[in-house]
Amino acid sequence: MKRRSIFLTTSATLGFIFLYAPMIALVVYSFNKSKLVTVWGGWSLKWYGELFRNEQIIDAALLSFKIAFISASVAVILGTMAGFVLSRFGRFRGKMVLSGWISAPLVMPEVITGLSLLLLFVAMEGMFGWPSGRGTGTIIIAHVTFCMAYVAVIVQSRLSQLDETLEEAAMDLGAKPSSLFFLITMPLIMPAIISGWLLSFTLSLDDLVIASFVSGPGNSTLPMVIFSKVRLGVSPEVNALATLMIAVVAIGVIGAMYQMRRQSKLLATEE
């Protein structure tokens, strides 16, 4: 028994090292003074300065944040509707269709999603004149489509864990369906909605393949700019950018965990 647990701890620790070593190296090398990425030239913040002076990266980052914000917000609304419908409406006509379509984007290779949406936009433009040209709008539509699937899955699994007695009590007391949803169900699934939004935001911010297909000239998102830089080799500015992103995510996740722990402690003392 003892020996196996040593084996287990060692291999799990190696797994964690495997997960974190490349990222730690990236962070350390972002403070490297030398232009040659592998030669250590002392600590420096030089590349952060370069990063903030690089207008192409800044513009792309702003565009990506805008797209991610709008996509996540629309995806949360549509995804919550889909998740709610699938777990609370019992049987209805078209349920199989909706549940199949909503889970399919999760497993669809990105190149197929990207290509099919682009061809749709081109065909629609030919037939109805909309969307005229491709750019921010078409990227947002594409991102909403695959992000709503993630939101629906999260909301659905939260709803299935949820105690229905509160909703039943509200119904017995005569709540209208709309007030039932907005006053009872929605506050109860708020954690799922928030994590769905955050997940959609990061997925949208991160997407390279789909955005490359459906974007137009002059609408390069941050991943597209990073990809074109990185394709030519390692770049110190990208290291600095990666470090900033890792820092933001780490702070966000630690903050969320702290908040959750405090809440569960509060609940424990109340009981």
Place this chain on the structure above:
Amino acid sequence: MSTPTGSAWVDGSGSRLTKFNFIRRVNWGRLSVVSVPTLWLAIFFFIPFLVVFKISLSESAIAVPPYTSLLEWDLEESYLNLKLNLGNYLYLFEDTFYIDAYLSSIKIAGISTVFTLLIAFPIAYMIARSKPSARGLLLALVILPFWTSFLLRVYAWMGFLKKNGLINEFLLGAGIIDQPLIMLQTDFAVYIGIVYTYLPFMVLPLYSALEKMDMTLLEAAEDLGSRPATSFFLITVPMAMPGIIAGCMLVFIPAVGEFVIPSLLGGSDTLMIGRVLWDEFFLNRDWPMASAVAIVMLIVLVLPIMLIRNSQGKEEAI
């Protein structure tokens, strides 16, 4: 993360909630809540596949958009002319390049999935067996990289694997090798990239399966004289099977169509179908051919897996 609930056996898909059918009275509200997401998916998810299928049957042309149309009205003779071009599909099967690309994608994704499973299993097992108070933190450590940019995580390995990268510097410095190893732009680098980026997708379903496992089963087996290895293969693995299947699906399917990893870490000879499709579209600008590649990929790779998944009951993996 999910709190351990006792209702693992209750089907959560709303079987008990037919009571909610009272909403039937307000048909309009119900109808709109159902139809808005359904319509969105119909227009932006389902119809696009029909468009791809249609264009895969047309011919590449130097025009805007760069393909011929299938239907043509012949005004003089006043008949509708339907031109179907199966040439793209024939070409797919004639030229071994495409078949090789499909097979090589399946091979690379399959090998990577096995390695992901081997690395993820001890992690998931350790988390499931650790103190409940520590589980949240350990799970967060697994998920944390998933929240950072996928592209940047792949990029991080470029700095690690290249000829004068950290691994080579370390091995050379330690005197283990005297020639730098060529690791970047090989299939090996692609395996590492896939295992690395998809690891959380394997750990999470494994964890949720292992967490539910009853440890007394192992104790009983031990009392009855079973060796640890035997218990592992006869008890732990079957109990974790739903997690293993879900995790392998979540890794294998996206890995088959992967584009970023082979193009950043792989060599020019690393054939993967996602990359072939990308090049066909962006470099050759042959939209009909790219569409045919996508349709075959869908039929050969994605559809069977989705059917298997559906028939195995809906394992909620996320």
